[in-house]
Amino acid sequence: MPQPHPCPAFSLRQFGRWGVLYGALGALSVAQASGMALGDAPEDAYLGDLPVVLSASRLAQPTREAPGAITVIDRDMIRASGARSVAELLRWVPGFQVGEANAFRPLTAYHGLADDNPRRMLVRVDGRSLYSPYFLSGVEWHKLTVDIDDIERIEVFRGSNATAFGSQAFMGVVNIITRPAADTPGLRMRITQGENGIRDRQVSIAQQFGPLNVRLGMGRESDDGTKGLEDNWQKHRADLRMDWQPAATHRVEIHAGGVRFDNRAGTAGELSDPPRDQRSSSSFGQIRWHWLPDAQEELTLSYLHQSERLKDDYGILITSAEFPLLPSGTTINVGVDFGYTVDRDELELEHTFSPRDDVRIVWGLGQRQDRIDAPQYFYPGKAITYTSRRLFGNLEWRATERWLINLGAMSEEDDYNSAQLSPRLGINFLLAPEHTLRAAIGRAYRQPFPFEQEGDARFYGNGVILLRQAYQPPSETLAPERLRFRELGYLAELERWRTSLDIRVFEERVDRLTHFQSTPSPLYPPMDDGEAKQPIGNRKADIRGAELSLMWRPAATSWLGLNYSRIEVSSNEKDIQSKPFYKNSAPRTAASILAGWAPWPDWHFSIAHHYVGAMAWYRDEDDSLPAYQRTDLRVARRLDIGTTRAELAVTISNIGAHHAEYVPWIKTGPAAYATLRLEI
Amino acid sequence: MRAALRLFLFRLAASLALVAMAGPGWAAPHLIIVNSSSDGAYGEASAALRSQLQRTMPWVEIEEQGWEEMAAQRLEGSRMIVTIGTQAARVVAGLSPRQPVLHTLLPSSAYSRLPNMPKSGATVSAILLDQPAERQIALIRLALPDWKRIALLTGSDSEALNLRLGELARERQLEVREANVNTDRDLYPALQRVLAEPAVLIASPDAQVFNSFTVQNVLLTAYRHRSPVVGFSSAYVRAGALLGLYSTPEQIGQQAAETVQKVLSGEALPPPRPPRQFEVAVNANVARSLGIQLDSAERLGNELARREGRP
Structure with a gap:
């Protein structure tokens, strides 16, 4: 039988696609010419209209006007850190805890109350929430598609901001803002090679087609993981950003990206968690349309679709040696499938406007829907659709030159709980020029997620015999966790001395904390003494403390900073005969010294030294971590060749003795790597 | 006679x-x-x-x-x-x-x-339509007295103007960072070079460098480098320039x-002149975000006119 020749069809298809692209670009140019009233007359430069570029959403709120403490890590600092992942950078923020569950799964929490799925802090990338809804809603840093070089700045709001961002921002928010495509070099390449099999390759291209700016980044990262753990990994990522200006008053941002992540998982010698390969993937597309009638007003409508997959199924063969209840010589086969599919759709509208010169109002509404198909987590394997809706608003009133008042609230409801109101009042008083006092009081709710509300993980032998129930659903629907906070702050921004000082004293009282507690299973499974973890919302924790952040920054690339935090956690765990966990979930004392300087032209040095007091990510005493210190160092040399900007840097992370940052038996030590960066 | x-x-x-x-x-x-x-x-x-x-x-x-x-x-x-x-x-x-x-x-x-x-x-x-270089430098000295560095991007249409701006700035003890932009590809590296340290970027009406397509690159890059931009139209200020100096139709x-x-009335035609009357515009949002204290546009405009010898 004659085979059709594949080549012509293939090339025709390719041509067809490019034809569509060029056609679209042509249409854009026409739209541009007609929509922006810009002709060819030389005086149009003076008289014509221009798009609002620095709109409200692109302008960073001055820290002195924010209703809370904000730490900004900008691009110079990000680059100078030498960090391979964003999570590492949170060590630079007072009050944060950073651990590594394994080589690719960093854990980040603010003011403790975490475990290996920290879920009380939100991470957003250009408005997209980065958390996994299929299990315990932890932040999955390894699924970040954006390259660290494409990040404009990281704004960390220290303290609850559910008022602005909802349930997930219960204790804090990390906002990652990426560079607009227009502010990106035409071609950038980065190669990192180092110890422990570190091999990262990144490339990014940017091109302008009239009113359309496009940036495409791709990368491959990998390393050999942690010594003693099965956690070597390899990541492939692609990230696309398009900024399109169809008319002076409209701007459209399109973001898309995908990650394929291959890693080893499991524990050698652990029957139920055997060493194995995992493959996960995540992809998303997001469109944000901004309408900018003038510099004071902005309406943003965004839609996001995201898909996540994990393939992780394996079988366990149980013999009577491991499970004495079995008659000798018989075996049981247990099929395990931790795989999942999650599809998310999110629609959000946000409107900023100024009805009067001294008032600015932001309000919006949004809906998010997750379709979760994770049979192992939700017995009997039914797919779950989880929807949450929110309505929010904030009024910023510049009462006088010295008084600024922020009053905001978020109302959020989901399929399990009716609407809860998270309000906040913030008052900023300009004590003197460059000196601001700040007070804030408010309440926040965290809606427990589907796994907390109805998670039921069972393991069957030979498909029929119930052996173990790992998790059981709560006896009744969990009420949202509640946090009541108040804080006082002082901020000095001494422009003349290029110095800023931020001091914050806070109290956070959390109750109805959801906690997983081993409870007898009503199904009496024979393994694990018949117990299954069950969420109970009866914990309370009071967090009190202070944070200090001092930064002297004589130039963009030179700084000397000091961070200090003192966190005291008390809880009611003693009253309910529980082991103290929350109490140790944050170090009582932590401090960092950060320095960056350019002693000679074209050279740059950066050093970060951290002290972290004793803490624990888990409950058992065996899991307690002693205090540790950690130092990261980077030396970079610029080597410009014509208009090509090149930089060669050497980073040594975690200099010094091996120590534990997650559980005592996983100790990590120094890793050195070199990075070559080219920008054309 | x-x-x-x-x-x-x-x-x-x-x-x-x-x-x-x-x-x-x-x-x-x-x-x-x-x-x-x-x-x-x-x-x-x-x-x-x-x-x-x-x-x-x-x-x-x-x-x-x-x-x-x-x-x-x-x-x-x-x-x-x-x-x-x-x-x-x-x-x-x-x-x-x-x-x-x-x-x-x-x-x-x-x-x-x-x-x-x-x-x-x-x-x-x-x-x-062009504002005289003297007026532009005077505005920068008046509105941003603490800023000691200006940045200029020069294309073929702005050589003369930028030469004059550079001369005047140096006379007033301002440091001048300059770069040439001959093609679209030059813009990004040129901006990085002139704004390596924060500076007041003076946009010139040279369509090769500053046009409706490059305004994004210019304003976003300048903002990231915490550098204010002085524009030559009210639209520039609306778009995100800190200050604008222009004359209305x-x-x-x-x-x-x-x-x-x-x-x-019988007098001879005077030589070509820049506009005598002008407006100053200020983008208060950008000023606040950059932490720059500015006088009102009206006061700046009046003071500038007064210094030019007009009430």
Whole structure:
């Protein structure tokens, strides 16, 4: 039988696609010419209209006007850190805890109350929430598609901001803002090679087609993981950003990206968690349309679709040696499938406007829907659709030159709980020029997620015999966790001395904390003494403390900073005969010294030294971590060749003795790597 | 002596002519306005020109014509011609009329490229859109006294202006960072170079460097480098420049009216000039976000005018 020749069809298809692209670009140019009233007359430069570029959403709120403490890590600092992942950078923020569950799964929490799925802090990338809804809603840093070089700045709001961002921002928010495509070099390449099999390759291209700016980044990262753990990994990522200006008053941002992540998982010698390969993937597309009638007003409508997959199924063969209840010589086969599919759709509208010169109002509404198909987590394997809706608003009133008042609230409801109101009042008083006092009081709710509300993980032998129930659903629907906070702050921004000082004293009282507690299973499974973890919302924790952040920054690339935090956690765990966990979930004392300087032209040095007091990510005493210190160092040399900007840097992370940052038996030590960066 | 006599005779003739023309039945207007468009800025400039003349010289007859149907005979009989916009200026210059011609609402780069320009400027002049370099530097010193560094991006149309800006800035002890932009690809590295340390970036009306497509790159990059931008239009300030220095079509129209008044009263056409009246605009949101304390636009504008010797 004659085979059709594949080549012509293939090339025709390719041509067809490019034809569509060029056609679209042509249409854009026409739209541009007609929509922006810009002709060819030389005086149009003076008289014509221009798009609002620095709109409200692109302008960073001055820290002195924010209703809370904000730490900004900008691009110079990000680059100078030498960090391979964003999570590492949170060590630079007072009050944060950073651990590594394994080589690719960093854990980040603010003011403790975490475990290996920290879920009380939100991470957003250009408005997209980065958390996994299929299990315990932890932040999955390894699924970040954006390259660290494409990040404009990281704004960390220290303290609850559910008022602005909802349930997930219960204790804090990390906002990652990426560079607009227009502010990106035409071609950038980065190669990192180092110890422990570190091999990262990144490339990014940017091109302008009239009113359309496009940036495409791709990368491959990998390393050999942690010594003693099965956690070597390899990541492939692609990230696309398009900024399109169809008319002076409209701007459209399109973001898309995908990650394929291959890693080893499991524990050698652990029957139920055997060493194995995992493959996960995540992809998303997001469109944000901004309408900018003038510099004071902005309406943003965004839609996001995201898909996540994990393939992780394996079988366990149980013999009577491991499970004495079995008659000798018989075996049981247990099929395990931790795989999942999650599809998310999110629609959000946000409107900023100024009805009067001294008032600015932001309000919006949004809906998010997750379709979760994770049979192992939700017995009997039914797919779950989880929807949450929110309505929010904030009024910023510049009462006088010295008084600024922020009053905001978020109302959020989901399929399990009716609407809860998270309000906040913030008052900023300009004590003197460059000196601001700040007070804030408010309440926040965290809606427990589907796994907390109805998670039921069972393991069957030979498909029929119930052996173990790992998790059981709560006896009744969990009420949202509640946090009541108040804080006082002082901020000095001494422009003349290029110095800023931020001091914050806070109290956070959390109750109805959801906690997983081993409870007898009503199904009496024979393994694990018949117990299954069950969420109970009866914990309370009071967090009190202070944070200090001092930064002297004589130039963009030179700084000397000091961070200090003192966190005291008390809880009611003693009253309910529980082991103290929350109490140790944050170090009582932590401090960092950060320095960056350019002693000679074209050279740059950066050093970060951290002290972290004793803490624990888990409950058992065996899991307690002693205090540790950690130092990261980077030396970079610029080597410009014509208009090509090149930089060669050497980073040594975690200099010094091996120590534990997650559980005592996983100790990590120094890793050195070199990075070559080219920008054309 | 002969010159004085000639001037006397000229004025006498002009006065007689004016008297004669003021009479009924006179067909040819004193002034012909040739406009590039009747809409928008062109219409505003024309309206301001006419209303000013009606107040000060109500007897002057004005006829406005579009550039499309322009021909030499349509200009005959008038005493003076004012063009508004480059398109009108090109058409009228192409016809080389004998009357004095005042071109308005066009940049100096367009003015210098008009066809048939006479060697001496006796019959052709202009009120240009370009703000003088002195005024730009004075505004920066006034509004941002703590800023000691300016940044300039130079394309082929802005060489002369930026040379002058650089000279003036250095005279006032300002450090100047400069880079050339010859192609689109040069813009990004040039911005990185001149803004390596925060500086006041002066946008110039050079379409090769600063246009509606590059405005994003310029404003976003400058903002990230915590560098304020000084723009040359109100749209630039709305887009995200910290400060703007520009003249409105209305102000140009008024200045044109004053020139017309002088010429019709017998004075010679003055040489090409920048606009005398101007506006200062401030983007308070950008100022706040950059942590820059600024006076109000009105106070800055008044003070700048006062320093130029105007109330």
